[in-house]
Amino acid sequence: xxxxxxxKPFTQQEGMPDEVIDRAVEILKGGRLHRYNTLADEIAxxxxxxxxxxxxxxxxxxxxxxxxxxxxxxxxxxCGFKTGDKILANAYTLAPVPGAIHAAGGKPIFVEIRxxxxxxxxxxxxxxxxxxxxxxxxxxxxxxxxxxDAIVEICNEYGISxxxxxxxxxxxxxxxxxxxxxxxxACFSNQTYKHLNSGEGGFLTTDDDEVAARAIVMTxxxxxxxxxxxxxxxxxxxxxxxxxxxxxGRMDNLRAALLRGxxxxxxxxxxxxxxxxxxxxxxxxKSENLYLPERKQHEEYVGSSIQFQPQNMPAxxxxxxxxxxxxxxxEIKWFGDAEPKAFTSRxxxxxxxxxxxxxxxxxxxxxxxxxMRVPLTFDLEDCALISSIICEEVDAxxxx
Ligand SMILES: *Cc1c(COP(=O)(O)O)cnc(C)c1O
Numbered sequence: 001x002x003x004x005x006x007x008k009p010f011t012q013q014e015g016m017p018d019e020v021i022d023r024a025v026e027i028l029k030g031g032r033l034h035r036y037n038t039l040a041d042e043i044a045x046x047x048x049x050x051x052x053x054x055x056x057x058x059x060x061x062x063x064x065x066x067x068x069x070x071x072x073x074x075x076x077x078x079c080g081f082k083t084g085d086k087i088l089a090n091a092y093t094l095a096p097v098p099g100a101i102h103a104a105g106g107k108p109i110f111v112e113i114r115x116x117x118x119x120x121x122x123x124x125x126x127x128x129x130x131x132x133x134x135x136x137x138x139x140x141x142x143x144x145x146x147x148x149d150a151i152v153e154i155c156n157e158y159g160i161s162x163x164x165x166x167x168x169x170x171x172x173x174x175x176x177x178x179x180x181x182x183x184x185x186a187c188f189s190n191q192t193y194k195h196l197n198s199g200e201g202g203f204l205t206t207d208d209d210e211v212a213a214r215a216i217v218m219t220x221x222x223x224x225x226x227x228x229x230x231x232x233x234x235x236x237x238x239x240x241x242x243x244x245x246x247x248x249g250r251m252d253n254l255r256a257a258l259l260r261g262x263x264x265x266x267x268x269x270x271x272x273x274x275x276x277x278x279x280x281x282x283x284x285x286k287s288e289n290l291y292l293p294e295r296k297q298h299e300e301y302v303g304s305s306i307q308f309q310p311q312n313m314p315a316x317x318x319x320x321x322x323x324x325x326x327x328x329x330x331e332i333k334w335f336g337d338a339e340p341k342a343f344t345s346r347x348x349x350x351x352x353x354x355x356x357x358x359x360x361x362x363x364x365x366x367x368x369x370x371x372m373r374v375p376l377t378f379d380l381e382d383c384a385l386i387s388s389i390i391c392e393e394v395d396a397x398x399x400x
């Protein structure tokens with residue numbers, strides 16, 4: 001019997017709409033790519049982008065910068081974090097997160113995750129208590145949003161400043177509030193595989209005047225900080241402008257134009273991602289050898305990737321499953337690999353972190369966690385085919 005195969009690439013994004021390309025060409029022809037290089041009455045593309053994203057995010061301030069990882073580094077510094085300070089973080093995240101903490105001179109206190117990939121609230125409370133950490137970097141990893149009421153309560157109780165890593169939750173909500181509006185600062189990535197694509201790029205959003213002023217100066221505003229569309233009053237800059245280092249990481253006008261052009265479509269694209277996600281989920285649930293946790297009603301996620309856990313087989317069979325699916329054109333990633341591959345890595349591979357604790361629960365969950373990208377270039381039939389291939393391969397390897 002000939003087996004069905006899938007032939008589209010998992011790494012192909014949609015092209016830029018024509019009007020975005022036209023605007024980009026206009027900017028290139030004008031030559032004023034630097035955000036502070038404007039004509040007398042001109043408002044820079046990067047400034048307009050910040051106003052529009054702040055408006056979308058329902059945040060007072062948005063600062064556009066070079067990457068999500070950079071946004072996290074300056075977020076830490078802008079909220080009073082100092083070298084040697086402890087910071088709570090979920091152990092299930094991507095390498096730029098521990099990297100940003102390391103760059104800011106922080107000591108991460110990693111917290112366990114649960115079967116549904118949420119941070120373990122009990123472990124968070126215990127470690128908030130025992131470590132005395134005053135900061136937390138919470139990754140909404142792969143778009144899974146934990147119980148934010150409980151997390152905010154712990155932050156309030158222990159006086160913890162929370163930074164949300166919203167690389168996978170741009171456009172998502174929890175109980176009607178946009179992801180990113182629960183903590184003091186939120187960071188977003190505009191890297192190609194995220195929800196807005198300028199190749200590289202990042203946003204920092206906040207309602208806090210001082211954080212915004214420091215972050216603007218840090219990104220490299222020189223004394224041109226008032227050119228930002230979402231800037232706090234001059235007196236706030238007067239307090240911070242000379243004591244805040246310039247750490248050069250500005251957004252340029254070309255990338256800003258690409259992002260401005262995509263922002264009006266973000267909510268519609270979120271719905272398109274979810275149609276694809278739900279088609280995959282429906283298909284994957286047909287196999288009794290796959291576990292997909294129920295997602296809570298109050299989580300309005302953006303399904304730009306999907307995770308599942310093979311059951312009734314040892315974790316040591318998962319590499320075989322990944323191989324078998326790959327032979328049929330379906331690209332699955334495995335978070336359990338001791339050896340980091342492509343974009344995935346497990347917390348114990350970040351060897352530059354001193355005193356890395358053992359996190360048995362996280363290790364156990366990741367040893368069963370498979371992960372797949374859901375590009376918008378797939379249609380619903382593609383998603384149905386992909387899920388049927390995965391089910392067949394899982395069922396062939398399962399031991400029951
Ligand atoms: C992509 C990503 C980042 C960092 O974004 P960059 O723009 O690539 O620096 C941070 N956290 C998570 C979870 C990510 O997926």
